[in-house]
Amino acid sequence: MAEEVKNISERISKIASGLTEDLQVSVNELTALGQSMCFDMRGQRLADLSLNMIEIIDRNLYERTCDVRWWATDASLVDALTNHSPGNCAHASERLGIILDSYTVYLDIWLADNNGRIIASGRSGLYGRVIGANIAQEPWFKKAMQHSSGDQYFSGQVTAESLLNSSQTCTFSAAVRSKAGKQTPVIGVIGIFFDWKNQTDSVLKGVRLSDDERSRSRLMIIDDNRRIIASSHTHNHLGERIELKTKAAQTNGYTILGKNLIQGYLVTPGFETYPGMGWLGVIEQHLPTTDT
Structure with a gap:
């Protein structure tokens, strides 16, 4: 009788041990699945x-790609590039300033002639080194000068612009054309500077x-x-x-x-x-x- 009880006890222990191992495997699988x-x-x-x-x-x-192509046809910008008189350039800067007052997502807007010299800026009072600076080697200027149609634009990488007090900006540009036409000769470039950091x-x-x-x-x-x-x-x-x-x-x-x-x-x-x-x-x- 004692031997039978011992055998039954051992069998129960083995079954319990097997159930524990199977249960642990299931618990581990469920834990992994849950995770x-x-x-x-x-x-x-x-x-x-x-x-x-x-x-x-x-x-x-x-929206910035739409803005730059639209503003490239502004009459005051075309006039300033057609005739670089102080009055025309001042009027173009004034016009750019009015635009910036309404579009607060920009740091500044520049107008450059075909040689890369900036002749107008909407925030010349804030960024005093802009007017007269030469940006002929900037990618956004070079690309715009190569555009074959008024439908084209350039979108640049995010950089820190030294002329804008090293502010972070994403630059968009387009060619300005004589008589604001789509296929007429390129007479300059407009660059608009998105206020990247704040936006x-x-x-x-x-x-x-x-x-x-x-x-x-x-x-x-x-x-x-x-x-x-x-x-x-x-x-x-x-x-x-x-x-x-x-x-x-x-x-x-x-x-x-x-x-x-x-x-x-x-x-x-x-x-x-x-x-x-x-x-x-x-x-x-x-x-x-x-x-x-």
Whole structure:
């Protein structure tokens, strides 16, 4: 009898041990599945928020491409380039100043002749070194001079412009043509300087994150060379490179950078006739400690 009880006890112990091992395997699998679902849900949300962020930037820059082509046909600018009289140049500067009073997203607007000399500026009182400066070697000037039609424009990278007190700007340009025609000879170039820092700061602050989420997140706009051109972290500098692990052939998604760090991203889709610059909206977020 004692031997039978011993055998039954051993069998019960083996069964219990097997159940414990099976249960632990199941628990581990469920835990891994739960973590994966958590990462997927949060990662997709960050990608969606990145879309909203870069989409606002794209729409904003699209409007700048319309502005520069429209203002290139302004009669006062055509007159100043046709006849470089002090009166005409002063009138062109006055006209540019009026435009800037209504379009507060710009730092300044410049008008340059075919030699690259700036003859008019909307904020010459604020930026005293602009009038008379030569920008013939600037990419935005060279590109505009090569345009074959009034429908064309140039959209530049984000830079710090020395003549604008090293302010961060994104420059758009277009050719100004005689008699404001689409195919007439080029007589100069208009350059408009988007107030990049202030405008993108506003966009980043407008992303819908709770205070807790924002404290655990870094929001960024990244250019096509994987350099930071806007960031919610003030210690990030213009042009600083970032580790960005996008998945091949995917324009949006997320990457797990560490045990508790997710990076959601989306490549610019462009807007209307503006194809975008290959820039990305990126949001990095640390998971809260309760999710570890």
